[in-house]
Amino acid sequence: xxxxxxxxxxxxxxxxxxxxxxxxxxxxxxxxxxxxxxxxxxxxxxxxxxxxxxxxxxxxxxxxxxxxxxxxxxxxxxxxxxxxxxxxxxxxxxxxxxxxxxxxxxxxxxxxxxxxxxxxxxxxxxxxxxxxxxxxxxxxxxxxxxxxxxxxxxxxxxxxxxxxxxxxxxxxxxxxxxxxxxxxxxxxxxxxxxxxxxxxxxxxxxxxxxxxxxxxxxxxxxxxxxxxxxxxxxxxxxxxxxx
Ligand SMILES: Cc1cc2nc3c(=O)[nH]c(=O)nc-3n(C[C@H](O)[C@H](O)[C@H](O)COP(=O)(O)O)c2cc1C
Numbered sequence: 001x002x003x004x005x006x007x008x009x010x011x012x013x014x015x016x017x018x019x020x021x022x023x024x025x026x027x028x029x030x031x032x033x034x035x036x037x038x039x040x041x042x043x044x045x046x047x048x049x050x051x052x053x054x055x056x057x058x059x060x061x062x063x064x065x066x067x068x069x070x071x072x073x074x075x076x077x078x079x080x081x082x083x084x085x086x087x088x089x090x091x092x093x094x095x096x097x098x099x100x101x102x103x104x105x106x107x108x109x110x111x112x113x114x115x116x117x118x119x120x121x122x123x124x125x126x127x128x129x130x131x132x133x134x135x136x137x138x139x140x141x142x143x144x145x146x147x148x149x150x151x152x153x154x155x156x157x158x159x160x161x162x163x164x165x166x167x168x169x170x171x172x173x174x175x176x177x178x179x180x181x182x183x184x185x186x187x188x189x190x191x192x193x194x195x196x197x198x199x200x201x202x203x204x205x206x207x208x209x210x211x212x213x214x215x216x217x218x219x220x221x222x223x224x225x226x227x228x229x230x231x232x233x234x235x236x237x238x239x240x241x242x243x
Contacts, residue, residue: 001026001188004075005034006068008082008093014123017163017171018155019081022121022178026186033071038092041065045098052102053220065099073110076188077117078147084124084134097141104144105204108224113146114197115190119181120152128156146201149191153178205230 003026009015023032035041041064050058059065072078082089102108120138122131131154142150155174159166166174193201208225212218213234218226225231 001030001076001186002074003030003032003077003079004068004071005032005079005081006037006093006096007034008037008080008090010036010039011083013083014155014157014161014163014166015081015083015121018121018123018153018174018178019079021175022079022081022119022153022182025179025182033075035068035071037090037096041068041096041099042092044091044095051099052107055220056102059099061099065096068096069100069103072116073112075116076190077119077185078142079119079121080138080142081121082134082138084122084126084131087130088134089122089137094137097137100141100145104141105146105200106144106207107221109146109201109204111146111228114148114193116147116149117185117191118142118147118150119185120150121155121178122152123155123157125157125161127158128154131155143196144200146193146197148194148197151181151185153181 005019005023007015007019026032041061043061043064046060048060056062057066082093103110120135122135124131124134132152135152135154139150157166159170208222209231212222212231215222222231226233
């Protein structure tokens, strides 16, 4: 199985330890590629919209974003691990996810995303429900990209923010929870597209169909939908053959 991992902090602290605990049972026999933020993609989206209007390769950060995207596209399992900052995700992770908006179903989704699993691991010093609520941006991003099967683990550290200073009991509990999640992910049976993903895709299809009617030349988004056979050019816009 191919596994792509994105960790939203460079600190070798709690997030790192939780991510390592999750990966430990998966290290043998699986191909794992890991990205650390902000080191591997330190740029915020500058809003140039080149990805939407001209192509993803025209993004000024494409040399850093594209290899991460290619690893995600190749992966059977995507793992995102992050601490909570200000009740949300670290800005570096949000910045990376912003670069993937062009891959959302409302724009130019990839069918291969439907057959992936994702795991979201977050932790914070407060109670677990804060870590869970902070997953919103990640969950939105992954589900709009078309990933149907997303599992999550949210840890409330409570006792402190230094992994080594947590009690043995708490660390063992955290590790055993993420490792049983890893065990559930180790069977590489691709998930089925769920109802929510199907409904979102259908709604986007109607939206693109309607937009296409008023376009002189199909937008890059609609060209993608046409090329994938998801929508058709209206009859009157079909190129006429010389006869
Ligand atoms: C800038 C910053 C903001 C934080 N905001 C929150 C927060 O809103 N709620 C919370 O419970 N913990 C918050 N924390 C604590 C982190 O979630 C905690 O340090 C982290 O889970 C530990 O993981 P790490 O060792 O990988 O950094 C914050 C930490 C930092 C550095």
